[in-house]
Amino acid sequence: MGSLKKHIGFKDRILKSKKIFIIGVAGDSGSGKTTFVKGIQNMFGSDMVCNFSLDDYHSLDRDGRAKRGITALNPEANNLEQLYQDLVKLKKRESIMKPVYEHATGTFGKPVKFDPKPIIIIEGLMPFYTDKLREVVDFKIFVDPERSVKRKWKIKRDVKDRGHKMEEVMKEIIAREPDYKKFIDFEKIYAEVVIKIRPTKFADVLGESDNVSIRLIQRLLDIPLENLPLGIDLAKLLGKTKTSFSLDFEGGDYYGYDVSKITIDGTIPEEVLEELQERILEFIGNSSGSIFSSECNTATDLTQLLITWRFLEKIDNILKN
Incomplete structure (x- = not known):
């Protein structure tokens, strides 16, 4: 593994620093925010990572929003000051009494200790x-799926998982769009990582699956970590494999920042993901942990690994300053 050996114990560096690092993931409801930070959660482990939804910081319940004629995307429907104060306490290693929003009923539950x-x-x-x-947020991610992808995901979550009626979900999607553009979309200007998602170009080959095409836009760091090889076995690709995938890289500018843009699509060769995962785990100092949740190695899996690496780079910069 070469020079990576000197970095074994990055997890211990975080623990010894006594710092609390906050990752913020922004995006519309049903945009896949939870999915793209699973790599960080799984590879660091539950002893190092905790999370909560900002839906808990709604200031109005479902009936209250309906009476006011506003959506949950309106700042007036959210207690952003309480959120800020709670994050400040958490960064001081203090516990908070976190509010609870119940999606099943659209009402608030009893606050819980966090x-x-x-x-x-x-x-x-x-x-x-x-x-x-x-x-107060140390690492900022914005998830930005095309409307067709987001609509599909939101329907799956709200209808199949949360039990809402299809007509209600479709009505909500339409009603929320102006507020998304007005109050949420601009946040990507401040994100260090923007994840753009569109339908895969390999749909004819892959059929019905979770595959999507992802463009990962990342701000460049002044002091990146050492090389992270992306190994692809061409002999295997030219042999018996039936994998269809593409990788595209370009530099560029995004809202005034120098960025890299990596576009990932299709079924990623297994050896690529395994080598990246092994190297990242070694860097962190963990002997176990995996991002893989299915037999299909998708652009989402590779994106999770690259985001985890980018997070390590950001924290390394913070710890050095």
Whole structure:
């Protein structure tokens, strides 16, 4: 593994620093925010990572929003000041009494005690909405699926998983769109990583699956970590494999920042993911942990690994300063 050996114990570096690192994942409801930070959760482990949804910080319940004629995407329907104050406490290693929003009923439950862990992931509509929130969040991700992809995912979640009626979900999708553009979409300007998602171009080959095409836009760091090889066995690809995939890389500019843009599509060769995962786990100092949840190695799996590496780079920069 070469020079990676000197970095074994990155997990211990975080623990010894006594710092709390907050990852913010912004995006609309049903956009797949939870999925793309699973790599960080799984590879660091539950002893290091905790998370909560910013839906818990709604200030109005479902009936209250209906009476006001506003959606959950409106800042007036969210208690962003309480969120900020709670994040400040968590960064001081203090416990909070976190509010609870019940999606099944659209009402609030009893607050629960929430204890910080070294890495806290917050997912929701407005983690970067205010200057104060942007200051307290250490690593910012924005998930930005095409409308067709988001519609499919939201219907699956709200109808199949949460039991809502199809007509209600479709009505909500249409009603929320103006507020998404007005209050949520701009947050990607402040994100260090933007995940753009569109339908896969390999649909004819892959059939009905979870495959999507992902463009990963990442701000460049002044001091990146050492090389992270992306190994592809051409002999195997030219042999018996029936894998269909593509990788595209380009530099560029995104809202005034120098960025890299990696577009990933199709079924990624297994050896690529396994080697990356092994190297990242060794860097972290974990002997176990995996991102793989299915037999199909998708662009989402590779994206999870690359986001985990980018998070390590950001934290390494913070710890050195």
